[in-house]
Amino acid sequence: MEIMVIQNNKKHYSRFYSIFCAIAFIAIGLSGCGTVEDAFKRWQGKGPAPPLPGKRLSVLTNDRTLTADKTIATAKVILPAPTYNKSWPQAGGYPNHAMHHIKVRDYLQKLWSVDIGEGTSDEERLNASPVVAGQMIFAIDSQSQVSAYNTKNGRRVWKIDLTPKVDDDGHIVGGIAYENDVIYVTTGFAEVVALRSKTGKILWRKILAAPMRSAPTVREGRLFVITMNNELYALNAQNGEVIWQHRGLPEIASVLGGASPAVDKDVVIAPYTSGELIALKVENGRVLWQDTLTAGRRTDAISNLAGIRGHPVIDRGLVIAVSNGGIIAAIEIRTGRRIWSREIASIETPWVAGNYVFVLSNESELVAISRESGKIKWVRGLPRFENPDDREDPIVWTGPLLTSDRLIIAGSNEDALAVSPYNGKILGVIKMPDRVNVAPIVADGKVYFLADNAQLVAYR
Secondary structure (H helix, E strand, O other), rough: HHHHHHHHHHHHHHHHHHHHHHHHHHHHHHHHOHHHHHHHHOOOOOOOOOOOOOOOOOOOOOOOOOOHHHHOOOOOOOOOOOOOOOEEEEOOOOOOOOOEEEEOOOOOOEEEEOOOOOOOOOOOOOOOOOOOOOOOOEEEEEOOOEEEEEEOOOOEEEEEEEOOOOOOOOOOOOOOEEEEEEEEEOOOOOOEEEOOOOOOEEEEEEOOOOOOOOOOEEEEEEEEEEEEOOOOEEEOOOOEHHHHHHHHOOOOOOOOOOOEEEEOEEEEEEEOOOOOEEEEEEOOOOOOEEEOOOOOOOOOOOOOOOOOOOEEEEEEOOEEOOOOOOOOOEHHHHHHOEEEEOOOOOOOOOOEEEEEEEEEOOOOEEEEEEEOOOOEEEEEEOEEEEOOOOOOOOOOEEEEEEOOOEEEEEEEOOOEEEOOOOOOOOOEEEEOOOOOOOOOEEEEOEEEEEEEEHHHHHHH
């Protein structure tokens, strides 16, 4: 009806033209293209104005949401000298998840690859990190089949299926830890299983109140596991008996997978899917302090899942942890006092070395952060989409891993990148056999990748 009035009334037409011009002027001010007359011609169906000259470049291929802090622009990234690690005995490396700077050869070449079983599918997800100890590497596939391989040639030593006969529905596996010739496995069937590392023989099984989606952490005869309903159990590693337990806030929905507890000396740090980070006494489970890693200003649905999926790191008196809810923080382990925090969201484990923390953000940014102040030294924007023009097929990056002056990360685009820890420059690319969603690990001079098609690949 309004259009008909415009066509038959010049006064109304003039008024509409004025309103339209005002709106078009605002729109053009935002877009920076064309004139009011051009906009009105396009509205009248007379065709678009010719485009502005010049080459068009995508600003969203490697875009960044974080910026470096100018106050530490001249500060040097100081790293400890790289050292060999003979083993990678549990998720995150050692029980405290602080691996620092690991030594490998300057030029890595593929050594061997092996199929560990069932990979990622529509029903199941391959998300458990392998572990390395005693010249063997242990892995669990998406169907809860645990297998052991010789690290020299990839030859399989043993394999066992931990799926209960009465329950073989789709599930998400937990993970593996090693101590004193015993493999400890958490499963999506609410079971913790202890296996002889050399033979795969079952030593004991323990049923808990809920399934587990994260790997256990073991230290000095105590096994720490977190269930889906945010309960932390301390078990006797000899027989599986419960020593004590602690319950966090329940969370209905969470990010796929989970973080393993961090343990150092007499303190265990429990990361829950609610975003809670709680410090407890190893001996009796008494709470020392607690914090919540959630940014209040985040409003999108995914970031509202506040869970901590990257393993917390205990390093030289600090606990460094990051959440999907948008906070990375450094906290004094004895007092619970925050030293610093930044609004960065991540589902990956921070890597701490020297005076810097390296973390992959959910916005596909690799970030170097000062361990002392929390200030950002550099940011490397990574490709976010396999099809950047249409912004389709988002790339998920995992890592980082610091080896011999390069950060190694892997992606769901079948690429593994080497990045300089000193300035964020990309140093090289290695093609993977499939998408990679499990963070790479390193032990005895070898770097291992587990691809979604269940190919375990060793580089040396």
